[in-house]
Amino acid sequence: MKQPTILIMGGSGNTGRPLSRLLLQNSEVNLALGGRNLEKAQNLASEFNREFEGNRVKGIQVEAADVKSLHSAFEGVDFVVLASSTTEYIPLAAQAALDARIGYLDIQYSSRKIRFLKEIETLIQQAGCCFITDGGFHPGLPAFMVRYAAQFFDEIELARVGSVIKQDWRNLEVADSTIIELLDLMNDFEMSIYTAGRWKRLSWVSTSDYIKMDFGSEFGRQACAPMLLEEMRALPALYPALRDTGFYVGSFNWFTDWVIMPVAMVAMKLSPKAAEKPMARWMHWGLKAFSKPPFATMLQVDASGRKDGQSTIVRINISHGDGYMFTAIPVAACLLQYLDGTTARPGLWWQALCVEPSRFMSDMERMGIKVSRNSGG
Numbered sequence: 001m002k003q004p005t006i007l008i009m010g011g012s013g014n015t016g017r018p019l020s021r022l023l024l025q026n027s028e029v030n031l032a033l034g035g036r037n038l039e040k041a042q043n044l045a046s047e048f049n050r051e052f053e054g055n056r057v058k059g060i061q062v063e064a065a066d067v068k069s070l071h072s073a074f075e076g077v078d079f080v081v082l083a084s085s086t087t088e089y090i091p092l093a094a095q096a097a098l099d100a101r102i103g104y105l106d107i108q109y110s111s112r113k114i115r116f117l118k119e120i121e122t123l124i125q126q127a128g129c130c131f132i133t134d135g136g137f138h139p140g141l142p143a144f145m146v147r148y149a150a151q152f153f154d155e156i157e158l159a160r161v162g163s164v165i166k167q168d169w170r171n172l173e174v175a176d177s178t179i180i181e182l183l184d185l186m187n188d189f190e191m192s193i194y195t196a197g198r199w200k201r202l203s204w205v206s207t208s209d210y211i212k213m214d215f216g217s218e219f220g221r222q223a224c225a226p227m228l229l230e231e232m233r234a235l236p237a238l239y240p241a242l243r244d245t246g247f248y249v250g251s252f253n254w255f256t257d258w259v260i261m262p263v264a265m266v267a268m269k270l271s272p273k274a275a276e277k278p279m280a281r282w283m284h285w286g287l288k289a290f291s292k293p294p295f296a297t298m299l300q301v302d303a304s305g306r307k308d309g310q311s312t313i314v315r316i317n318i319s320h321g322d323g324y325m326f327t328a329i330p331v332a333a334c335l336l337q338y339l340d341g342t343t344a345r346p347g348l349w350w351q352a353l354c355v356e357p358s359r360f361m362s363d364m365e366r367m368g369i370k371v372s373r374n375s376g377g
């Protein structure tokens, strides 16, 4: 049987590399690793072909900003994963995937992307394509964590998801474009939570709405700031008893959070083009200079509600020592469900909302994510 070919845009990047390895380990698919630097993509493909049997990987050159290049890269491909730092060009890539009638998954946070995908949603459905958006861990996992926790309740009433993001940036090669995207994200995100049964929009200075979550012995209590993820919006309709939910993002380090980011956000608003490179370099320096162990990326849901007529609380914590593995593993677990048909339906879907929860969690655990669950009355 002919195996599908998945193109991973950014296949040689920090997320693309572990994602490719996970797919080679856990499926029979063929891979095309795409990026502007052909030599880098081909060298990595050769490395994988030495490690895995069947000559299943090739490197190709593709420029995400160039429609012609995207069209030619998508020829002979069944599915594209956008794991490149090319948020700005997602509409081009999504349109090219639709033109080529192939499957699609992206992992970038962007409100503009969501608006564009919603605009073409009917066309995606009519073309019979399966588009999965907001893959990865954040976006990608917070609403899934609430869905997973909901299984332990008859009625889930409160579910707050917090994160710890302590990555060792010191020896990590990160493209300028990736840090610029991180800065753009700071200016893009909306601070909304669902409280007392309605959505409430907050400002980043309203620190009284930040939460302190207890992440256990290694990280202790950490302050987390509200961050609206599109996937969270669906939860109140799914769980009518839910009165309080939200995603709360953890800090990088005090200097980057409270000195670099506020200055960078203002500079990016005043003069985005002039500010982006120096601010990105300063931010990269801040991430490296203040990086200190322990390192891990973690998501935790603290939920409460009713089970068998009793008040119940549930805490589920998932983590990985490497933030890029924590991004790649959910994407691989989602793609396994696409490949076996579980999530392969025409239309526009959110990773966090379309995966079958129990299998998704057990696949992630098998691929190296640590899972712990505590419950009580």
Ligand SMILES: NC(=O)c1ccc[n+]([C@@H]2O[C@H](COP(=O)([O-])OP(=O)(O)OC[C@H]3O[C@@H](n4cnc5c(N)ncnc54)[C@H](OP(=O)(O)O)[C@@H]3O)[C@@H](O)[C@H]2O)c1
Pocket (backbone or CB within 6 Å): 009, 010, 011, 012, 013, 014, 015, 016, 034, 035, 036, 037, 038, 040, 062, 063, 064, 065, 083, 084, 085, 086, 087, 107, 108, 109, 134, 135, 136, 137, 138, 139, 140, 173, 174, 175, 177, 178, 181, 182, 327
């Ligand atoms: N959802 C989540 O949980 C999550 C978590 C982490 C990261 N992300 C997102 O994932 C993306 C990748 O992050 P990363 O840290 O893995 O990036 P990275 O390590 O800096 O790698 C970027 C990759 O993108 C490719 N690339 C850059 N510009 C390109 C272009 N114009 N055309 C084609 N390929 C291009 C690069 O290859 P060449 O240099 O060869 O072009 C490289 O392979 C970012 O957008 C980031 O925001 C999401």
